[in-house]
Amino acid sequence: MGVGSAGPGGTPPGPAAVPPGSPDPAVAVLPPDLAEAARRLFGDRLDLAAAYAELLATDGVVRGLLGPREAPRIWDRHLLNCAAVAELIPPGATVLDVGSGAGLPGLVLAIARPDLAVTLVEPLARRTAFLEEAVEELTLNGSVRVFRGRAEEAVAGPDPLLGDVVTARAVASLDRLAGWCLPLAVPGGRLLALKGASASEEMTEHAAAVRRLGGGTPVLHRCGAGIVDPPTTVVEIVRERTVGSAARVPSRKSRSRRR
Numbered sequence: 329m330g331v332g333s334a335g336p337g338g339t340p341p342g343p344a345a346v347p348p349g350s351p352d353p354a355v356a357v358l359p360p361d362l363a364e365a366a367r368r369l370f371g372d373r374l375d376l377a378a379a380y381a382e383l384l385a386t387d388g389v390v391r392g393l394l395g396p397r398e399a400p401r402i403w404d405r406h407l408l409n410c411a412a413v414a415e416l417i418p419p420g421a422t423v424l425d426v427g428s429g430a431g432l433p434g435l436v437l438a439i440a441r442p443d444l445a446v447t448l449v450e451p452l453a454r455r456t457a458f459l460e461e462a463v464e465e466l467t468l469n470g471s472v473r474v475f476r477g478r479a480e481e482a483v484a485g486p487d488p489l490l491g492d493v494v495t496a497r498a499v500a501s502l503d504r505l506a507g508w509c510l511p512l513a514v515p516g517g518r519l520l521a522l523k524g525a526s527a528s529e530e531m532t533e534h535a536a537a538v539r540r541l542g543g544g545t546p547v548l549h550r551c552g553a554g555i556v557d558p559p560t561t562v563v564e565i566v567r568e569r570t571v572g573s574a575a576r577v578p579s580r581k582s583r584s585r586r587r
């Protein structure tokens with residue numbers, strides 16, 4: 329990914345955006361051709377984004393949360409790609425990031441947008457341990473919390489999670505995401521699913537299931553146009569109705585049991 333046309337903002341910050349003390353500046357450093365995009369998307373929080381990039385490239389790789397080949401691509405494939413989605417999120421929104429993994433896109437959004445209240449929903453202990461440490465280290469405790477569990481669990485219990493916006497990247501197909509994430513959105517709230525090249529096909533394939541699950545017609549967005557190249561593909565689904573559990577998409581296991 330490269331950068332689009334340069335916008336306002338003066339001289340790009342370049343490699344100096346990485347704080348001193350980086351264990352391996354060769355992997356965490358912000359490539360000069362992405363500096364302007366990073367500056368536009370993170371503004372005065374660029375140093376915080378650089379600190380998170382460094383965490384991902386070092387601890388994240390060592391702990392197996394990110395493949396070693398991802399390290400040099402952290403800025404374009406991960407940070408900038410996720411930060412571009414912020415343009416779809418209204419000011420002061422409550423955001424639930426389902427299947428956050430190492431914090432993508434949830435932590436990135438919390439860094440780029442300090443006005444958001446973000447909950448990272450992730451079932452795997454190894455990942456939530458990293459997320460909790462990252463939140464502490466980046467001093468994001470005021471705006472980010474970590475929920476250990478599956479999306480289906482987050483919606484149940486005495487204190488269910490509910491967000492204005494539910495994000496998910498690389499977690500599941502659109503029908504399964506709708507089943508897990510729409511119940512986590514307030515009525516009228518939205519699922520923002522970060523998708524790849526197959527987004528349009530998925531929208532067609534799963535439109536009926538999404539409707540059955542209480543969602544509106546999926547809408548395709550390309551975020552960060554003119555800033556990141558390619559723009560980030562996002563499928564937006566509004567929670568229009570509440571449905572009973574019978575309408576939910578069966579798990580892969582129970583689907584194969586029925587065959």
Ligand SMILES: C[S@@+](CC[C@H](N)C(=O)[O-])C[C@H]1O[C@@H](n2cnc3c(N)ncnc32)[C@H](O)[C@@H]1O
Pocket residue numbers: 426427428429430431432433449450451452455477478479480496497498499508
């Ligand atoms: C391929 S990883 C993607 C992680 C991150 N979103 C990213 O883009 O790098 C998928 C993540 O979804 C989580 N996950 C899978 N099913 C889930 C569910 N039902 N509820 C919440 N998280 C789930 C997994 O534990 C895993 O961390």
